[in-house]
Amino acid sequence: MTALDGSDADILLEVDDLTVSYHMGMRRPPFRAVRDITFKVARGETVSIVGESGSGKSTIGGAILGLRAIESGSIRLQGEDITNAGIKRRRAIARHIQAVFQDPFSSLDPKLTIGESVAEPLTIGARPRRDETLRSVTETLGRVGIGADALRRFPAEFSGGQRQRVSIARSIIRTPELIVCDEAVSALDVSVQAQVINLLADLKADSGTSYLFISHNMAVVRHISDRVIVLYKGRIMEQGPAADVCDQPAHPYTRSLIAAVPVPNVAVQEQRRTARSLAAKPSVVAGDVQDGCPFAPRCPFARPACTTSGDVRLVGVGPGRSAACLRLDEVLRTASASPVIW
Amino acid sequence: MSSPVVADAQAKERFRTARAFARNPLGVAGLAFVLITSGCVVLAAQLAPYDPKAQDYSTVLSGPISAHPLGTDQLGRDILSRLLFGGRLTLLGVFEAVAVAFLIGVVLGLIAGFAGGQVDNLISRTADIVMAIPAIVILLMIYAITSNNPHYGMLALGLLSVPGICRVTRTATLAAKSETFIDVTRVIGMGRARIIFGHVLPNIWGPIIVNTSILAALTLGIQGGLNYLNLGVTPPDPSWGGMVSEAQQSLQLQPWLIVPSGLTLALTIMAFILIADAMRDATAAAGARSERPARRRKAAQPAGPVSERTAGPAVTAPGPVDGAASALLAVRSLSVAFGGQRVVQDVNLTVDTGETLGIVGESGCGKTVTASAILGSLGRTARVSGDVSFLGQNLLGVGRKARAQVRGKGIAYVSQDPMVALDPCFSVGSHLGEVVGRHDGLRAGARRARVSELLTMVGLPNPDDVAKKFPHELSGGMAQRVLIALALAGRPKLLIADEITTALDVTIQAEILDLLRSLRDETGMAMILITHDLGVVADICDRAAVMYAGQVVETAAAATVFLAPAHPYTQALIAANPIVAERGRPLASIPGSVPPPAQWPASCHFADRCLRVEPVCRSGPVAMSQAAGPGQTARCVLLNAGAEAFPVGLERPAKEGP
Structure with missing residues (x-):
């Protein structure tokens, strides 16, 4: 390791x-x-x-x-x-x-x-x-x-x-x-x-x-x-x-993937569900993305720029860690406000 | 196959197909006929009473007499002898043609199927072209060029038959190639030849042999026809087809003459077909055993005598079904047996109006069989006993028509695999339209409106577009929504959903669960969710029934099940979930696996895997009894043995994120 x-x-x-x-x-x-x-x-x-x-x-x-x-x-x-x-x-x-x-x-x-x-x-x-x-x-x-x-x-x-x-x-x-x-x-x-x-x-x-x-x-x-x-x-x-x-997922996709996992505990799952529905906003971007972030059409943080800016590169977000998102700052701000509940 | 352990293999299993073949009397008869006939033909010189060409004008067209058991022809030649010697040319010809077709066809088929790409294209297109060649023209030419040589004609016929065998082999190879174990051989660095001959070929013999046998029958027929025209055989040399031709010339003088040759030809052709049939059945039977277990068990053997009384926990009183009188669905002492083997025992469940019940457990625990028994869709081999009452009506007692009335309008069912449940020939709109028509009797416009309404209800945007789509155009999540719309068409009071999110990605699963939740709130219908995922139960169910090895082992409110599980199996199931475990620590696994029904003991079914098993657990059937929580019942004799009996699940409350 x-x-x-x-x-x-x-x-x-x-x-x-x-x-x-x-x-x-x-x-x-x-x-x-x-x-x-x-x-x-x-x-x-x-x-x-x-x-x-x-x-x-x-x-x-x-x-x-x-x-x-x-x-x-x-x-x-x-x-x-x-x-x-x-x-x-x-x-x-x-x-x-x-x-x-x-x-x-x-x-x-x-x-x-x-x-x-x-x-x-x-x-x-x-x-x-x-x-x-x-x-x-x-x-x-x-x-x-x-x-x-x-x-x-x-x-x-x-x-x-x-x-x-x-x-x-x-x-x-x-x-x-x-x-x-x-x-x-x-x-x-x-x-x-x-x-x-x-x-x-x-x-x-x-x-x-x-x-x-x-x-x-x-x-x-x-x-x-x-x-x-x-x-x-x-x-x-x-x-x-x-x-x-x-x-502490950084990318909106990772967040949605984790939020969707149902956990075997009624109270915790209730919290997770509420958090998920609060976070869920329809994306402002529609259709398939040819040039830009492939997740944009499902992403609550997406902006039109996400689909036109060319390949989204991985950028460092911590030791040994990186994410490919143009709106990392905002995502991370939101993340610290509502941490993932497991 | 050169593994040194090969020699240890038990022949019994390896020759499973052969053994299945041996159990088919018609196939064995066919094979015996071909072998005996071939043997007689080979030994013709020893067996034949006369020279096949020896003429005896004193006994022409005799019919069966003691000196000539099969009679004589118009030149006084012995029919039996001619049949024996004629078979040499005939069967040798068939062998030549089939051997050529088999060897070349199998090799080309394996190459085409395994290599794929351009090689496959080249071989397959060439095969198509060869198939388009009129065989009879080629054969006539060859007989003309080779001055009626019997062998060249049959070899040519064999070449013309290559595409058939090649195609069958190619298709079977393609199927075998997609098996994971072929990937594995490539991962371990195995060479192509060894993969093909060690792993592909042994798994595709069945269809190849079937088609080779059919080809033998066809070739014999064609050859009989050619010989009849004196092609490939020169009189007075005997051949079966030629003998039919000779018999036909004297048909009016001696009708018997056509019988020996005609019958031999017909019987031999039939024998090849019987071999093919038996081989196909044997392959299917042998294959069926190695396939994955079917989700729904189908009893192969006829149902044996089954005691209609609920066995197992005979002590169970009609029991812990509180409020059953007002319940929407009340299942009491439900048992299901297939062929004398009980697969569901003494299940008691209630579902109130608007309530969601989760039936949870691992595969092989009887969840789906229980649901099918409630729906009455188990088929005739199932012996169902007990009591399933829906709105006060006992469904087990009523006839098929009353049952059908309840299904759809009263109880609807959504299955696991949406792609299997939808007919690929019909659009989403016609699927829904048919069901809407049955339930509401609406016509054209109103029906379309209702279809549209249903599709909107299940959260599909642009319902009119979706209605025009065919099943293959839908994603898994969309197809599952369509199935739910189908189930909703009859405005059911109870929806049974059997593992409907198992095949979906988690994000889609969450959407479908949200949909079910909102539908429940809108329509007030009750639901039974069958799942193996405790998370799904926590997400949507009011109450849970945990099943293990055919029995309900615990029922309680969902919150109680997770916070204070009473049964050791429930505790272990929760603890085994990686979400609950601490990272880097071993998971709390349950030793062993769910035993098959034949190995269920009369006492506690879970005892063999239970970490807290005691001698008393094996002393006899265990009944459901009251546990600590409100409305919580469990099937465990140690239930009230003290607080230390519940360590596993309670120790691990859900952890908060950092």
Whole structure:
């Protein structure tokens, strides 16, 4: 948890001006899923990317994992450029970056036993000895709380939470430095979600793994992150230490995202709702924004200038913290008057 | 697939599809027929009683006799022998054609599906062109050029059949490629060939085999026709199609002659079709098991005998339903069973006019089944017992018509997935218009006005524009609003909303909850909100019923549930929420997961996961009993065991922001 603002020695992953587009067919212009994304992940750090559906958060994960072609920008792992790496390079990178995905029902091949699935990363470009593999798989499954009797069974016999544990076991079997968790706990029930979150925290404490945690759930992000990146329509709206971003959000979008989370307490939720409705003013800006702040049409602080001033850049609002908003002064003034209630 | 653990795999699971196939008698019969026929044909030299070309003019057109069990033809040749030897050419030809189509089609389909882009374009367009070629013209040319060689014709037919197999493989590959486990293989650095042969192909065999089997049937038919025209076979060499042709020439002298060859051809074609059918069913059955659990359980097997008496907590008195007489909805001792398996047990709920009740719990706890039982939409396999009274009328006792009367006008329902609930062929306006027409009987103009009014009620600006839109043009939030408008069309007194905000972003969820709140205030309707999110309950519900493993374990006013939860499950559920936890500290998780209905004990269902379990918890069914708060009841034997029984939830009051 050092290097919050990036002394290079401890930087594991650097993403610079990342832009990813999707082709929408021959007659339509490509869709920019994310644009000019820059951030770093230090060793042992949990960085969360949070945003609503369609914000492009999974696209960033996909680009880092080599699942999405990068249009421009660069991704460096331990200083080495891994942008658009080919299959052979990916094989070497896989040693360092692994992933856990959202859907526990489709992330394990139904035709493979649990043991085969978890062992698979060991067999890429290598032919390990059978007993070594077996020992390693059993031990790794043990670390995620799955007994050895699961080895020969198939995914269909396991619950969502158990399958997610198996996916985690597969991702940690080669002790990667970074695990990209793409909505890894979103499909789970609350009680199981808590188990998996605790498991991820334990693994981090044991082996110093870094996480890039992609989620739409502000409460989960607030709980587990060291740093948070708030994404809206493919752009970073705000980023900084989790405690600051989640408890004293600077950007109007972050504020609205947090205000919308219903908390399990009637009195507090009532306060939050009142605060939310007081803060909610329709935006003076309408329609899609081509040139300017993408959030302007939903923003109670927006002015016509927000949509015509070109790209809104991230500006520093505190140590290791920045937000992309033209009206930060006013937003922060309002923020200090009505703090976020969790 | 070269993982060393492979050898350990249990064959039982791996060959699930094969086992499902083996359970289909028609499929097995088809496969047996093809195998036996092929075996006989291969062993023709040993089995055949005569030389297939040996003529015997003493017994022409004999019909079945002991020396010739299937009779003889016009030249006195033994039909059985000709059938056996003729099958060689016939089945070999089918094999050649199908093998060519299969090998090339599967490989091209895999490449097209997996590579995508320009490669896919090239392969798919070429396949389209090949499909447009008139096969019969090509075949006639080939037979002419190769002086009636039986093999070239069938190989050409195989090539012409490649596009069919290629397309099926491509489609299946595309579907398999979108599975997350394929992404995972790429993340771990697996090579393309191993992904395709280790992960894609094993998951798409089903449709490929189905189509290959159908192709075999088609090829046999086409080949029979060609041989009938003496293409690809030169008399006196026997072939099944050729024998039909010969039989036809003497049809008037000996009608029997057409039977052996015609029937063999027909039966073999049928056998291939049966194999395809059984294979398709087997693939579907095997796939169904590995799919995610359906939200709503459908009982596959016929309902077994179910005791109509409520089991489980038999001690429950009609009980803790206070004020039930005046309630809008009163559910008493509701139990639901599928196939003898009870999935909802002894549920007691009341909803007063204008009240909002939250039913909260994790998946698999019976929330949706309870709602469906109230609506009477469970289907015939469900055994429902107990009492659901709405405005004093017992809904479980009345017939389908009376039920339908209540649905929509009395009780309306909004489901989780708006996109599934809306028919993609109809506009929002026609969806609403139909329902408005049924409830209000309005015509054209008035109906449009009412539709517009409903869309305005659910907060959609420009209702007339929205009415013209089709479901695919709506965002998730808009679609959910449309569904709510549909539910409001009958001016219901009770709205049941089943996880309606689960699939939405938090900001949209907040808007929908605000909408429900304002609709409730405007119309005075009561609501039942089914959710797994305690935050939603805190936001909008007056009272909450917490369900665990088929039972209501706690009911209380919403404020009480959060401030002084009585049941250990409620406490644990609140404590497990990351909002409540302190940052950097482990979450208070509940060990294990919700057990499936078959593993529910007769005693406390939560005992196995409960941190405070005691021997008494496992001694027998637990009834709902009064807890500390006003109107608070809980299903826990330790309820009155002392103040130290409630640590978890109470310890964590909501924290204020800095």
